[in-house]
Amino acid sequence: MKRICSIYRSPLKREMYLYVLKADALRRVPEGLLAAFGAPQHAFDLVLSEERALAREDIHKVLENLDRQGFHLQMPPAEEEYIQHLPEELLRMNDPL
Template sequence: MKQICSIYKSSRKNEMYLYVLRSDGLKRVPEPLLNAFGTATLAFELVLTPERSLAREDIHKVLENLSEQGYHLQMPPPEDEYIEHLPEELLRRNDPV
């Protein structure tokens, strides 16, 4: 199954994205979610297939959510993931003396 997907970025939360079917746009996204998401700015469009891989999402879950509810919300990574990638010396500089 091939789906053409529009991906919007949130104005309220860095690295939060909303996947919707291009044919539906944002009309199937619940109003409370749109309000919490903020201004939805089109980031890019993709053709999604079960064989395609995505950097931070399970393609099968994305396709399932698009089919069943009309959207998929990609949450930002937990902040501690950012800290894991900082060099050790930066982490030590902030330790209390």
């Protein structure tokens, strides 16, 4: 079954995203989560189905959370992941164009 989903980014936490069913908007997201997330910034809408792969999330878990609780929260990657890529990113930043 396909679902139309809206993805929001957090203004407070880099790479934190909130997935909700577009028809429900943010109505099913608990107030406490919204307070910790910050004012959601709409990133884009997406059609989700079991056949669609997501870069950092398990599509089955996302769809299950959308059905069960009305939202899915994508947490930022662990800090170690940032650190592993840091030298590469610094080298690219210092590369002359």
